[in-house]
Amino acid sequence: MSTHAPKGVGHLRGDEPFPAAAKVALANPQLRRNLQHATTTIRGKSGRVIAELPDWQELRSAGSALKAYTMANLPRLLEQLEERVTAAGGVVHWAADATEANRIVTDLVRQTGEQRVIKVKSMATQEIGLNEALEDAGITPVETDLAELIVQLGHDKPSHILVPAIHRNRSEIREIFLREMPGVDPELTDNPPDLAGAARRYLRETFLSTKVAVSGANFGIAETGTLAVVESEGNGRMCLTLPDTLITVMGIEKVVPAWQDLEVFLQLLPRASTGERMNPYTSMWTGVTPGDGPQSFHLVLLDNGRTAVLADEVGRQALHCIRCSACLNVCPVYERTGGHAYGSVYPGPIGAVLSPQLTGVEDNASLPYASSLCGACFDACPVKIDIPSILVHLRNQAPHPRSEKAAMAAAAYTMDRPKLYERAQRAAKLSKLLGKRGRGLPPPLNGWAASRDLPEPPAESFRDWWRGR
Numbered sequence: 001m002s003t004h005a006p007k008g009v010g011h012l013r014g015d016e017p018f019p020a021a022a023k024v025a026l027a028n029p030q031l032r033r034n035l036q037h038a039t040t041t042i043r044g045k046s047g048r049v050i051a052e053l054p055d056w057q058e059l060r061s062a063g064s065a066l067k068a069y070t071m072a073n074l075p076r077l078l079e080q081l082e083e084r085v086t087a088a089g090g091v092v093h094w095a096a097d098a099t100e101a102n103r104i105v106t107d108l109v110r111q112t113g114e115q116r117v118i119k120v121k122s123m124a125t126q127e128i129g130l131n132e133a134l135e136d137a138g139i140t141p142v143e144t145d146l147a148e149l150i151v152q153l154g155h156d157k158p159s160h161i162l163v164p165a166i167h168r169n170r171s172e173i174r175e176i177f178l179r180e181m182p183g184v185d186p187e188l189t190d191n192p193p194d195l196a197g198a199a200r201r202y203l204r205e206t207f208l209s210t211k212v213a214v215s216g217a218n219f220g221i222a223e224t225g226t227l228a229v230v231e232s233e234g235n236g237r238m239c240l241t242l243p244d245t246l247i248t249v250m251g252i253e254k255v256v257p258a259w260q261d262l263e264v265f266l267q268l269l270p271r272a273s274t275g276e277r278m279n280p281y282t283s284m285w286t287g288v289t290p291g292d293g294p295q296s297f298h299l300v301l302l303d304n305g306r307t308a309v310l311a312d313e314v315g316r317q318a319l320h321c322i323r324c325s326a327c328l329n330v331c332p333v334y335e336r337t338g339g340h341a342y343g344s345v346y347p348g349p350i351g352a353v354l355s356p357q358l359t360g361v362e363d364n365a366s367l368p369y370a371s372s373l374c375g376a377c378f379d380a381c382p383v384k385i386d387i388p389s390i391l392v393h394l395r396n397q398a399p400h401p402r403s404e405k406a407a408m409a410a411a412a413y414t415m416d417r418p419k420l421y422e423r424a425q426r427a428a429k430l431s432k433l434l435g436k437r438g439r440g441l442p443p444p445l446n447g448w449a450a451s452r453d454l455p456e457p458p459a460e461s462f463r464d465w466w467r468g469r
């Protein structure tokens with residue numbers, strides 16, 4: 001089975017290719033300053049706590065092996081998860097794509113008779129465009145993670161997996177709160193504790209008066225049917241415990257085989273993502289518990305292109321991702337363009353390999369090129385995803401213009417024939433075009449040279465030097 005995420009629903013495809021969107025982002029110096037400050041700070045914090053662990057590399061290898069085992073046994077583990085969740089009083093739903101997942105969640109909320117839901121930050125629900133689907137059905141979703149709330153109130157899009165409002169500074173946040181937050185103090189300053197206090201007051205009222213919550217899940221344990229959400233603010237804990245009904249949307253790749261596997265991931269994730277030794281809030285629940293927490297629990301298992309990714313032996317590594325965002329924070333491309341340029345809810349290096357595979361490469365054909373292939377993402381990834389190799393693999397699958405194919409075929413023909421290659425080298429040296437560092441080259445080479453200088457041909461080729469000896 002290899003069905004990709006459908007068009008027209010969700011947020012996996014941008015309005016324009018990466019190079020065009022990146023140009024707009026690069027023209028915004030404030031955005032670059034915000035990004036540089038935030039990524040440098042997180043990188044430093046994360047680097048310090050990782051250095052404390054002498055077995056960090058062994059932990060990375062363990063995380064990688066566990067994920068590879070999970071992918072190799074995915075159908076069996078998912079069925080086991082379904083069985084355990086059902087036995088514990090939960091209801092499991094299978095959603096082939098974003099449209100089906102949105103319909104399931106919307107119907108479940110309607111059945112409760114409620115018109116408002118509180119949400120825990122979740123990439124899966126952003127991916128499928130759940131907020132829009134709920135709003136279309138007359139249901140108001142309220143994001144409760146502070147950064148997600150800023151994005152929602154600003155009618156904006158998230159630009160980072162972990163810090164969705166990384167592109168906003170505090171004075172911009174103050175303006176958004178003053179404009180959009182119900183009951184906010186008009187004297188609100190842009191002092192971070194004051195901004196957090198305003199959000200806290202608004203959210204506490206919402207937590208206490210909303211009966212349905214929607215969450216994602218960081219892990220779903222097949223062995224026990226337990227779901228886990230890790231977070232830093234405690235808003236997740238409120239959403240997962242206070243309402244009567246809890247609906248969790250989980251990508252099928254988030255299943256892990258056994259309870260003990262959390263030992264590895266709960267060490268890797270906080271150190272690689274927020275630079276903390278452990279997550280401030282780790283919430284786990286198994287089905288429903290009479291008299292304690294939500295009395296109605298639904299788990300929606302989401303495919304939306306994941307089985308197509310799984311079918312690709314090289315690309316499937318992208319499903320190992322635990323969404324720590326370490327690859328974003330070390331990526332020189334992401335640090336300059338920010339997340340919006342990627343057009344998908346998954347930005348940065350992981351987005352460049354995951355989004356094209358979920359949608360089909362032709363729908364996100366520019367993303368595998370949104371990288372210098374420096375390899376920093378591979379080094380930073382806590383589960384050792386070889387992102388550069390997947391990027392190259394996807395570049396080979398991306399549709400190439402006819403002119404480019406012809407140019408490559410001509411280059412291959414020439415390089416295969418030493419005499420011809422030598423003549424081409426001499427011609428290149430003489431060419432006035434190269435004197436312009438590639439700027440005057442014909443298409444498609446002018447595209448390549450638009451952001452790079454063509455290397456000057458050496459005064460003497462290796463062959464001439466060799467002959468001279």
Ligand code: SF4
Nearest residue numbers: 321322324325327381
């Ligand atoms: S690819 Fe690796 S580094 Fe990037 S978000 Fe996923 S787990 Fe983190």
